[in-house]
Amino acid sequence: MNLNAIDRYAKSLIKEAGHKIRVSFFSTIDIDSKADANDLVTNIDREVESFFVERVKQDFPEHKMVSEEGYGDKITSLDGVVWFLDPIDGTMNFIHQRRNFAISLGIYVDGVGMLGYIYDVMRDELYHAAKDEGAYFNDERLPQLEITPLEDAIIGINASWVAPNHRVENEKIIELVTRCRGTRSYGSAAIELAYVSSGRIDAYISMRLAPWDIAGGIVIAQEVGAVATNLEGVTPHLLGSDTFIVTRPGLHEEILSKYIRLK
Numbered sequence: 001m002n003l004n005a006i007d008r009y010a011k012s013l014i015k016e017a018g019h020k021i022r023v024s025f026f027s028t029i030d031i032d033s034k035a036d037a038n039d040l041v042t043n044i045d046r047e048v049e050s051f052f053v054e055r056v057k058q059d060f061p062e063h064k065m066v067s068e069e070g071y072g073d074k075i076t077s078l079d080g081v082v083w084f085l086d087p088i089d090g091t092m093n094f095i096h097q098r099r100n101f102a103i104s105l106g107i108y109v110d111g112v113g114m115l116g117y118i119y120d121v122m123r124d125e126l127y128h129a130a131k132d133e134g135a136y137f138n139d140e141r142l143p144q145l146e147i148t149p150l151e152d153a154i155i156g157i158n159a160s161w162v163a164p165n166h167r168v169e170n171e172k173i174i175e176l177v178t179r180c181r182g183t184r185s186y187g188s189a190a191i192e193l194a195y196v197s198s199g200r201i202d203a204y205i206s207m208r209l210a211p212w213d214i215a216g217g218i219v220i221a222q223e224v225g226a227v228a229t230n231l232e233g234v235t236p237h238l239l240g241s242d243t244f245i246v247t248r249p250g251l252h253e254e255i256l257s258k259y260i261r262l263k
């Protein structure tokens with residue numbers, strides 16, 4: 001298998017899809033709700049996903065596609081080549097802000113992340129990596145991340161976890177956000193993973209993410225020495241939704257052991 005050729009192909013699909021999304025703002029966007037009133041999807045999420053699925057099925061018929069809006073394949077194992085695609089990660093931002101959303105893509109071979117892409121569509125910024133070949137921000141090589149103490153760290157976390165909730169002990173989360181330097185919430189897991197990988201934030205925590213949210217970002221994160229697991233400290237398995245944390249080296253163990261108590 002020629003991974004360099006797949007890499008070039010994936011990048012060209014991502015750029016073409018990004019162009020489609022930017023142009024979509026010139027026409028009316030149809031918005032629907034899915035599981036609840038705030039779980040949004042648009043015709044553009046669907047169109048971009050079917051664009052990828054049709055192209056990949058045509059040019060790489062043996063590859064599997066796992067994607068959010070249902071045009072891909074249902075998989076029960078990670079054997080072979082699997083593309084994990086989120087056509088728009090941050091749909092709420094896409095609708096409300098027209099920025100701060102990304103195309104997220106990870107290409108795995110027999111369960112090993114080989115290629116990862118996070119494309120911040122409105123900024124035209126592509127974070128990408130190939131396994132053992134380093135991570136890049138556009139054409140700029142991203143350096144290895146260094147250790148940062150919690151007191152100097154900016155943590156990406158959703159504000160709802162400091163309120164009483166059914167997933168995590170909020171008193172511990174309050175201690176975490178009090179001790180760290182500051183918090184941010186960008187509303188796109190892919191962008192937060194890209195920001196950890198490029199040192200713009202130091203950690204990102206989520207109580208529930210799907211494989212297409214994280215698969216591409218994990219490949220990028222690993223190339224710069226970031227640590228990505230679920231909140232039990234186990235490598236995400238990518239066959240279903242799970243909790244998630246990614247940090248610079250050094251912070252992961254401290255945050256998990258002292259500040260995260262799942263219910």
Ligand code: 2AM
Pocket residue numbers: 039068086088089090091092158187188189190208209210213241
């Ligand atoms: P989305 O925009 O592709 O749905 C928002 O904080 C982040 O969580 C986004 O990356 C968003 O992806 C994701 N997200 C939103 N609802 C989710 C859900 N029900 N399960 C998993 N991830 C979700």
Ligand code: CA
Pocket residue numbers: 039040068091
């Ligand atoms: Ca969604």
Ligand code: CA
Pocket residue numbers: 086088089090189212213
């Ligand atoms: Ca998503």
Ligand code: CA
Pocket residue numbers: 045068086087088089090091
């Ligand atoms: Ca999405």
